[in-house]
């Protein structure tokens with residue numbers, strides 16, 4: 001293959017995607033989605049494994065490369081070194097490191113140039129030796145050491161040490177560095193068949209299964225048939241706290257792409273007859289844009305007979321006339337606000353979030369979250385429920401936002417207008433799935 005040829009192996013495709021990540025800051029999941037459909041099955045899975053692994057361990061590999069390489073190489077070469085570095089960290093049998101070096105060198109000859117392949121040969125050999133000599137940080141290691149070994153920004157590790165203590169922060173770092181299993185929620189009223197249980201492993205969370213690797217055609221067929229939805233078990237927390245009932249009006253105020261909205265629809269169907277289903281109204285709202293396409297797709301999967309509506313608009317700017325225009329009520333029995341957040345609870349899945357996050361993002365998110373929560377509160381009927389949820393595990397975006405909502409005298413939550421009835425929280429290292437937080441607030 002000449003350097004102009006398109007990459008075709010999972011390894012070279014992973015290198016090309018990481019090059020784009022380095023050059024254009026494209027998101028890792030969007031990069032993966034951009035792979036051609038022909039890259040499927042085992043090949044796609046391998047490409048994802050290398051892409052996510054290289055980004056997960058980028059900090060540790062970079063910290064060695066800074067010493068081993070005099071001048072920063074061009075992005076394509078950096079990508080080669082990151083993928084090879086990940087393979088070395090992942091480890092293997094006795095000849096593994098030598099094979100990683102050889103493979104990286106051979107690939108570089110076609111992906112880059114002969115001189116660059118010679119450089120890769122020298123650097124990856126030294127990298128292998130440096131990584132092999134490293135020892136994990138001691139139990140009470142400081143933020144800098146933990147950050148280098150577990151490939152996270154030091155300021156974030158510092159923040160977690162302060163919030164979760166040494167044991168909690170370390171457990172979270174270890175969690176984030178492991179490949180994430182794929183979970184799915186079983187939607188059908190029947191239980192999975194024997195054949196389906198060959199690729200769906202029951203989990204300890206009701207209705208959730210772990211999808212065994214290498215079964216994409218069966219998974220895709222089950223999704224299309226409406227039996228399955230790919231979703232982490234942590235998503236059940238907010239929907240469980242909402243406890244949607246047939247006959248109610250429910251607003252999912254930040255709904256796209258619609259995973260929780262579909263779970264709400266399914267929960268209602270599970271205990272409703274046709275008559276009650278008809279009296280149920282589920283409204284999904286989100287900003288206009290690309291995410292709405294996925295939301296529409298998910299809403300089209302909602303159980304038949306239920307009234308489902310979509311409002312494309314800005315919740316903060318939305319006034320009753322917007323709902324009037326859609327012939328929808330301006331106030332609801334229950335409102336779910338699943339707010340945009342730092343994603344600190346889902347970093348095992350969203351591998352590059354840690355490299356994008358900035359220290360002042362938490363304050364920015366909290367400001368937006370409070371504005372959204374106050375806007376959502378205006379859509380709740382007297383006696384109705386308001387669920388505030390995030391997939392963050394950071395107090396600034398969770399309890400601090402709810403406290404500010406309840407205490408701001410001139411806001412809709414102040415002066416006892418809402419009361420906090422319950423909250424649930426999951427921490428990955430304790431619960432074994434993504435982190436999330438949900439609060440049940442009731443309007444008086």
Ligand SMILES: C[S@@+](CC[C@H](N)C(=O)[O-])C[C@H]1O[C@@H](n2cnc3c(N)ncnc32)[C@H](O)[C@@H]1O
Pocket residue numbers: 253254255256257258259260261285286287291313314315316338339340341
């Ligand atoms: C965490 S995501 C929601 C995920 C969704 N609940 C699910 O389970 O699939 C947050 C959503 O809030 C939406 N959003 C942000 N600001 C908004 C606003 N002012 N009005 C409406 N939606 C907004 C974003 O577009 C994004 O889709």
